[in-house]
Amino acid sequence: xxxxxxxxxxxxxxxxxxxxxxxxxxxARPWALELEYTxxxxxxxxxxxxxxxxxxxxxxxxxxxxxxxxxxxxxxCMLHVVELDPQVIQAAHQHFKLPAADARLQxxxxxxxxxxxxxxxxxxxxxxxxxxxxxxxxxxxxxxxxAACQQRLRPEGWIACNLLTLHRSHAATRRALASVFGNGLxxxxxxxxxxxxxxxxxxxxxxxxxxxxxxxxxxxxxQTQLSLLPLISRMEQC
Numbered sequence: 001x002x003x004x005x006x007x008x009x010x011x012x013x014x015x016x017x018x019x020x021x022x023x024x025x026x027x028a029r030p031w032a033l034e035l036e037y038t039x040x041x042x043x044x045x046x047x048x049x050x051x052x053x054x055x056x057x058x059x060x061x062x063x064x065x066x067x068x069x070x071x072x073x074x075x076x077c078m079l080h081v082v083e084l085d086p087q088v089i090q091a092a093h094q095h096f097k098l099p100a101a102d103a104r105l106q107x108x109x110x111x112x113x114x115x116x117x118x119x120x121x122x123x124x125x126x127x128x129x130x131x132x133x134x135x136x137x138x139x140x141x142x143x144x145x146x147a148a149c150q151q152r153l154r155p156e157g158w159i160a161c162n163l164l165t166l167h168r169s170h171a172a173t174r175r176a177l178a179s180v181f182g183n184g185l186x187x188x189x190x191x192x193x194x195x196x197x198x199x200x201x202x203x204x205x206x207x208x209x210x211x212x213x214x215x216x217x218x219x220x221x222x223q224t225q226l227s228l229l230p231l232i233s234r235m236e237q238c
Contacts, residue, residue: 003087005095014063014091022131023063023096030097031072033226037162037195038065040188040231041127044158044199046216047208053077053124057152059112059140060130061088064098071105073224081107082115084130113139116148124154128161143176150180150202159200163187170196189234210236 002017007027011034014023024034033039045052054077058067061083070077083089086109092098101107108115112130126149130140139145149159161177163170177185183204188197199205210232217228 001085001087003091005091012063012095014088014096023065023092025063025065025096031068033065033069035065036191036193036230037197038069038129039226039228040191040195040197041066041129041160041162042069042226043188043197043228043231044125044160045220046213046228047158048124048156051076053157055121055123055154056080056125056127057116057119057121057123058082058127058129059116060128061092061098061107062129063096064092065096066127066129067105067107068096068098069224069226071099073226075104077104079105080121081105082110082112083107084109084111113142113145113148116145116152119152121152122154122157123152124157126153126157126159128159131164141173141176143179146177146180146200150200153202155202157201159198161198161200163196163198174198188231189238191231191234 004015004017006013006015010027012025012027013021016022026032026034056070056077056079058081061067061081067079067081070079089107089109099105128140153159163173177198177200181200184201186199186205188199190196213232214229217232221227
């Protein structure tokens with residue numbers, strides 16, 4: 001796979017040999033989440049206590065933005081990232097300021113499907129965002145894979161899954177998710193970039209108290225500069 005780096009208007013982007021952006025970083029704010037869908041994927045931070053999550057699994061590294069954010073703002077959190085292509089890992093370190101591996105951050109060059117099926121750890125939060133150069137996730141959007149992820153999820157845990165819709169509907173992926181999680185599946189409203197994030201839990205989805213959600217979002221913004229208020233506004237309109 002061809003790894004390309006572009007930069008425009010202060011934003012550095014990762015590409016897999018196509019114009020599609022596979023990750024981005026504002027050079028002046030390397031720890032921030034530049035792409036809106038990555039911010040959407042962290043809505044679970046508002047649904048759990050401030051010391052949550054303790055252990056996170058990420059399948060798909062991209063430019064490393066989610067890993068960097070959690071590494072910086074959740075210092076008690078253990079992060080394990082699984083990325084198929086070693087070139088992507090190298091690019092994240094070299095061009096996007098991903099920290100070196102240490103006791104809190106592990107990055108494994110491995111097939112996410114096989115790795116999750118063989119894993120024995122359990123996680124508070126699992127982030128799924130892995131696509132090839134043609135924007136396909138292959139086995140990583142199968143019911144078999146989602147069932148393996150469910151086995152790795154702690155009882156009060158969440159999974160956030162990026163559903164990419166560049167060239168097709170994600171109806172088949174939704175069916176696979178629903179076959180595993182049932183009423184524990186909730187689709188967030190699409191962001192401006194077109195991505196839809198699926199939230200998955202063992203318990204059925206319950207509509208949040210939006211007033212409380214806004215209060216928690218304001219506190220999170222004060223602590224981390226991450227604003228989820230636009231997402232909450234989109235959710236209220238649905």
